[in-house]
Structures are given as C-alpha cells and as structure tokens.
Amino acid sequence: METLFRVLRRGSLCIALIAAPALANPTADESKIGQGIAALGGLLSGGSNSLASKIMSNAAGVLQYCIRNNLIDNKVSSVRQQVMEKLGFAETEKKTDYKQGVLGLLQTGNKPIDLNKLGETPLGKKAKTKACDVVLNQTTKFLF
Numbered sequence: 001m002e003t004l005f006r007v008l009r010r011g012s013l014c015i016a017l018i019a020a021p022a023l024a025n026p027t028a029d030e031s032k033i034g035q036g037i038a039a040l041g042g043l044l045s046g047g048s049n050s051l052a053s054k055i056m057s058n059a060a061g062v063l064q065y066c067i068r069n070n071l072i073d074n075k076v077s078s079v080r081q082q083v084m085e086k087l088g089f090a091e092t093e094k095k096t097d098y099k100q101g102v103l104g105l106l107q108t109g110n111k112p113i114d115l116n117k118l119g120e121t122p123l124g125k126k127a128k129t130k131a132c133d134v135v136l137n138q139t140t141k142f143l144f
Contacts, residue, residue, distance in 0.1 A: 052108065052109075052134055052135070052138050053101070053106055053107055053108065053135055053138060054107045054108060054109035055097045055107050056083065056087060056139070056142055057087055057092045057095045057097045057098040057101070058097040058098060058100060058101040058105075058106065058107040059083070059101065059135050059138055059139050059142075060080055060083045060084055060087065060092060060098055060101065060139065061097065061098040061099060061100060061101020061102040061103075062101040062102075062104070062106050062115075062131070062132070062135045063076060063077075063079065063080040063083070063101075063132070063135060063136065063139060064080055064101065064102045065101060065102055065103065065104045065115065066128075066131075066132035066135070066136075067080065068102075069104075069128070071125070071128050071129050071132045072129070072132045072133065072136060076136055079136065079139055079140060079143070080139070082143050083139050083142060083143065086142070086143065100112075103116075104116045106131060106135070113131070115128050115131060
C-alpha cells in the first residue's frame with residue numbers, strides 16, 4: 001500500500017511539473033479571453049462613470065468606432081463631426097488618443113478598455129453598446 005501511495009504522489013508531482021509551464025504561459029487565445037472577461041467585469045462593476053472617456057479626442061474616436069461597427073445609430077456621425085470641429089478637426093485626427101478610439105480603445109482614466117476584447121457574444125455587444133451610449137452622452141454634454 002505504501003508503494004502505491006508513493007507512485008501516486010510521484011505521478012501527481014510529474015503532472016504538476018508538466019502543467020506548470022502551460023499555466024504560467026497561457027496561449028494567445030486564452031490570454032485574450034481572460035482580458036475580455038476582465039474588461040467586461042470592469043464595465044459591469046463600475047457603472048456609467050467607468051465608461052466615460054478621459055480625453056475628448058478619444059471620445060470622438062470611440063464614436064467613430066461605434067458608428068463603423070453599427071453599435072449606435074449612424075446619425076451620431078453629426079455629433080462626432082461637431083466634436084471634431086470644436087476640438088480642431090485636423091489636429092484631433094493626428095492625436096494618438098483619437099486614433100486609439102477609432103480602433104476601439106476607450107481611455108477611461110483608470111485603465112483603458114479595449115472594446116474589441118469584449119467579443120461578439122450578445123453580452124459583449126450589449127456592453128459595447130452601453131459604452132458607446134455613455135460616450136455619446138458625454139460628447140453631447142461637451143457640445144452644449
């Protein structure tokens with residue numbers, strides 16, 4: 001019986017040693033899923049304030065992302081255009097924050113949220129739409 005216990009214990013140790021590198025270095029897909037879950041958790045736990053863009057040029061870029069991905073009505077392009085005009089269109093398009101927004105990276109002030117990592121599931125799309133609505137409200141307040 002003692003010999004069987006030793007064999008099982010050694011086998012468990014071998015499995016742990018084999019699995020450890022895989023757990024320490026997740027694949028790109030596993031990492032992306034984990035980041036998406038973390039981003040979604042941040043959206044759902046922080047309320048609307050956690051979705052507001054810290055930088056108005058980033059908000060304008062995020063609006064462009066939202067329009068392009070059909071997350072909000074196309075009529076919003078006029079709001080984005082007004083924000084761009086107020087910020088200085090030519091200068092805004094050159095800013096890194098704007099370019100990141102167009103790519104779906106929302107600069108919230110705490111930790112950027114990559115809207116792309118939320119995925120295309122119904123829950124992911126709902127979270128993206130909520131983020132777009134919050135940014136739209138934020139930019140509308142900026143204009144008026």
